[in-house]
Amino acid sequence: MEMHEIRYFLAMCEALNFRRAAVRCNISQPALTKGIQKLEEKLGGQLFRRERNLTHLTDFGRLIRPYLEEIQSRTSAAQSAAHDFLYLDKAPLNIGIMVSIGPLRFTRFLSEFQRDNPGIELWLHEGTLEELSEKLMSGAIDLAIMGLPQPLGGRFDAMHLYAERYVAVFARGHRYEGSNQIPFSDLVTEPYIDRLSCEARALVLKQWELHETELVCTHRSHRDDWVQGLVLAGFGMAVMPEFSISAMGLKSRVLAEPELSRNVSLVSVAGRRFSPSTAKFVKDVKGFRWTPPPGP
DNA sequence: TTCCCACCTATTGCAGGGGT
């Protein structure tokens, strides 16, 4: 069954006249007749009773009509959805965000992006490095924001956004408050709260080994909000990227000897063509000033 | 694997004609 045949049929249902229906469809009357005949042939029954001024739908035609109306309605909806997607109106955009990345550095960008692109519906998906890599490959997400201790290999392109240092976080009144920075050797004597989703976790834990000190780990969690809550409650200190701190009242100092940092990047699948909304996001990310100029 | 071209087939629309 062809779409134009359905269109001709529905025009005939309205006009109940071959000539007038043809005018509505912008075709000649014989073309419309042929179209209706084709449809009748395909459906196996007569749709209209041809009686000059009394041309009308047969019982068979009345039975078929709602189904073909449904097809036309769905087709219009599909065309409308396609238009919205291509012209960035109600266009979905799925972005993966690594669990260890805090919203702090993104709120200004996201606010500008939403203002400039009100038609793009942003969906944020949280996940680990492995989970987001898999979702990128399967197409479940279009882009991912990842913190990378080292460059990604394989089929991925990574666009550098900003670098962030790792800091020690602790509660108010902790002895660290008196220092500008905390050397690792000073870290290993404190009760530690283990961030299981941290991509630098192995590097951090190695410090206890290097300093031949026993690790006193009071709690372990995949969730940064819980880790920060536990630190605030005085259970111990934790190590995390500086822009991942979200809890009010939490204190932090930069880690030193050695310094530890990571690159936050926008990751996409190499060689894969972007959808319009993805292309716009990448363009805006490129144009955004991720590292603010040094203040006065 | 992709692109281009030639050839074949199907579809569409116009002109004209028959029936009422």
Next chain:
DNA sequence: ACCCCTGCAATAGGTGGGAA
């Protein structure tokens, strides 16, 4: 005069083969 159908030509679309 109006409504619908038939025959024919133009056009669009599909297929297969060859080149890059």
